[in-house]
Amino acid sequence: MKRTTEFVLGLIGGIFGFFGAMFALAFGGIDAAFSDSGTSEITGLGWAAMLFSILAIVSSVIVKKKAKLGGILLLVSAVGGIISISMFFILPAVLIIIAGCMGVFRKEPVVNNTTA
Numbered sequence: 001m002k003r004t005t006e007f008v009l010g011l012i013g014g015i016f017g018f019f020g021a022m023f024a025l026a027f028g029g030i031d032a033a034f035s036d037s038g039t040s041e042i043t044g045l046g047w048a049a050m051l052f053s054i055l056a057i058v059s060s061v062i063v064k065k066k067a068k069l070g071g072i073l074l075l076v077s078a079v080g081g082i083i084s085i086s087m088f089f090i091l092p093a094v095l096i097i098i099a100g101c102m103g104v105f106r107k108e109p110v111v112n113n114t115t116a
Helices: 004-034 039-063 067-105
Strands: none
Touching: 004 039, 004 067, 039 067
């Protein structure tokens, strides 16, 4: 079975997550510039979200060959992204969760080869 829907949703979600992570990194840089310590916790969480976005993109490729594994990795990347940068990862998480659930729960069609 072709898994084009899961691939496209995971890829778009990963790309949007990448942009959300970049926004969180920029926001963390601004926070670090104005804080007394010169560091920001948001920057580290932005890097974590970047890794989860990369995992989502890689998982969307894996889902075409191994649907269950790719779907589980997509779900892990969505949950990890939400934990990392919460509000910046809402839209990507929705897309990635839909793709992950489709990868895990979508069944292969049954082929009936009986002849009359």
